[in-house]
Amino acid sequence: MRCRDTARNTVLPSIDKIGSNGMKIPGSSYYILFLLILSSGNIFLPAPAFSQDGINIEFKDQGSIVRTLTLTELSNMADSIPLKVFEAHEKRERIYHAYPVRQLLDAIFGKSWEQSEEIVFTSTDGYQPSIPVARFLSHDAYFAFASADGTPFTLINILQNDELVKLGPLYLVWDNLQSKSLLNDGASGMPYQVIGIETTIFSIRYPNLSPVGKVSPQVKRGFLHFRKHCLACHTINGEGGGKAPELNYPNSVVEYFKPDYLVRWIENPTSIRYNTTMPALAKETPNRAQVIQEIIAYLKAMSAAKHDPKRIP
Ligand code: HEC
Numbered sequence: 001m002r003c004r005d006t007a008r009n010t011v012l013p014s015i016d017k018i019g020s021n022g023m024k025i026p027g028s029s030y031y032i033l034f035l036l037i038l039s040s041g042n043i044f045l046p047a048p049a050f051s052q053d054g055i056n057i058e059f060k061d062q063g064s065i066v067r068t069l070t071l072t073e074l075s076n077m078a079d080s081i082p083l084k085v086f087e088a089h090e091k092r093e094r095i096y097h098a099y100p101v102r103q104l105l106d107a108i109f110g111k112s113w114e115q116s117e118e119i120v121f122t123s124t125d126g127y128q129p130s131i132p133v134a135r136f137l138s139h140d141a142y143f144a145f146a147s148a149d150g151t152p153f154t155l156i157n158i159l160q161n162d163e164l165v166k167l168g169p170l171y172l173v174w175d176n177l178q179s180k181s182l183l184n185d186g187a188s189g190m191p192y193q194v195i196g197i198e199t200t201i202f203s204i205r206y207p208n209l210s211p212v213g214k215v216s217p218q219v220k221r222g223f224l225h226f227r228k229h230c231l232a233c234h235t236i237n238g239e240g241g242g243k244a245p246e247l248n249y250p251n252s253v254v255e256y257f258k259p260d261y262l263v264r265w266i267e268n269p270t271s272i273r274y275n276t277t278m279p280a281l282a283k284e285t286p287n288r289a290q291v292i293q294e295i296i297a298y299l300k301a302m303s304a305a306k307h308d309p310k311r312i313p
Helices: 012-017 029-039 071-075 101-109 111-115 133-138 180-184 217-229 259-267 288-303
Strands: 057-061 064-069 081-087 092-100 118-123 130-132 141-147 154-157 163-166 171-174 194-200
Touching: 057 101, 064 071, 064 101, 081 141, 081 171, 092 101, 092 171, 101 111, 101 133, 101 141, 111 133, 118 133, 130 133, 217 288, 259 288
Parallel strands: 057 194
Antiparallel strands: 057 064, 081 092, 092 141, 118 130, 118 194, 141 171, 154 163
């Protein structure tokens, strides 16, 4: 089994959260679980679904709040099933208890959500992917809320330097075992720690992300790849996810990275920076080398379209 020893580097944030600051503890996840029980002052560790129940999940439409629900309220609106998925963060199969996404969105937004363009998911760690509505209509997505095999509702993210992460309150998963296209997407459409769900029109939500002027087909494709593979973590002109650095303003990465290093960075970040938590572009991505070139073409186009994030609009 890989990666148990690396837990030492990565459990600290979760231990900090429950109030035992600064303890450096090597050891297995059982030991960590033991510590969690001790420091929570509660011998009876509640089931994951209920321990999360203080957290509110916010549903929005174009910036306006539609509903705010606890997990218990949410559980009354949909039927849970056990779902076996290919867990792209661990590269193995796992089983989760999960609610069908379409059923929940119907109950919360009515059918109107299907007319929207994209759904933006907000995670507590700043990850914020925008996923096309079309993908929810053509594939079956689920909100997982607990493990179905008695294991903790956590995973070890081998794509991010073996980081141990909590998955709750909600974790977006897909019925992906039979779908080549979903498997090819790797973990890009699988946000965990989801606390916000917003239906949007992309160009209204992100006015300063689109390349301007005469745009080549290569840059257009690069923009779509960037949205799918990079935007959840990074911002361009201040717009996008809050988990990783801005890439365009005031200086674009294409200005200060040597070109061949930028390619290598996207291909295999740890070959450049030891221990970085940026994941490599999914190995399964079809035409991966070309996709990387197209993403860089988009970044170059945006370096000529800088916009001060503080300036409105
Ligand atoms: C899961 C989150 C995540 C995703 C997805 C992601 N990155 Fe990153 N990226 C990071 C983090 C975190 C850093 C900072 C890492 C570090 O400094 O070691 C980073 C750093 C970078 C840097 C270096 C910035 C600098 O000035 O040092 C570049 C360039 C970059 N990412 C480009 C991309 C591109 C292009 C994509 C899409 C193919 C992408 N990233 C996808 C998390 C992510």
